[in-house]
């Protein structure tokens with residue numbers, strides 16, 4: 001039986017009586033198969049599972065989709081119930097930020113090498129908002145393990161930095177990207193796409209695979225592999241690519257052709273106003 005909890009005091013009370021290890025799965029709700037995979041991994045490693053659902057205003061820019069972000073608490077509760085989650089913590093904004101203006105003046109600022117690249121180039125302060133909210137929830141819940149998806153790869157690096165920087169007693173676990181049969185990565189924002197648009201959106205993953213294949217075959221240097229993928233994507237006028245880049249696996253630094261490390265190709269693109277991200281590892 002999943003319990004819905006709205007206040008900090010109530011979640012602290014139930015945690016005090018719960019078995020350890022305690023798992024936290026941070027989400028913005030509108031749960032899908034990607035979130036469920038995090039829950040299932042957590043269940044295999046921990047005794048008490050808490051999913052938090054909180055659409056964090058601090059990580060949305062003024063022209064982004066905060067007010068339209070899909071919300072369906074009843075359906076999310078059902079999903080959590082079906083997956084044997086113990087507690088869903090879904091506080092109101094003022095429970096987490098009693099004085100949001102003061103929080104905005106004191107955001108946690110991750111290092112620019114991680115936060116100002118890729119998505120951070122167009123989403124100003126996004127990762128400060130992410131780091132700030134995750135730190136708040138870690139402080140409230142004090143989980144032993146926290147589960148994050150590799151789909152939000154840059155976010156994962158930011159969280160790992162956060163844990164190290166503040167010496168937080170939590171182990172961050174990352175889980176692979178879950179995809180629809182077309183290859184499209186599950187995302188709450190996919191709800192805004194029609195069936196045709198979702199098929200077009202699956203081209204993002206095809207483009208990533210194309211770049212990986214071209215790199216592995218050694219035919220192309222990295223920039224040529226990226227160019228080939230961009231040419232492939234240009235056949236879909238609906239897709240507006242924001243970035244397509246190669247980044248080092250160890251620290252998300254730029255990658256050169258003679259790299260000895262594994263790296264990722266990462267993409268962000270918009271279809272209509274829907275912003276999608278995806279990535280692929282090149283071991």
Ligand code: AMP
Pocket residue numbers: 026027028029033034035037038147148149150151152175176177178179185186187188
């Ligand atoms: P969100 O609700 O979009 O903030 O996502 C909550 C968590 O679920 C994040 O750690 C995401 O990386 C993860 N997640 C979202 N989509 C997927 C997916 N398709 N596969 C794996 N994890 C995902």
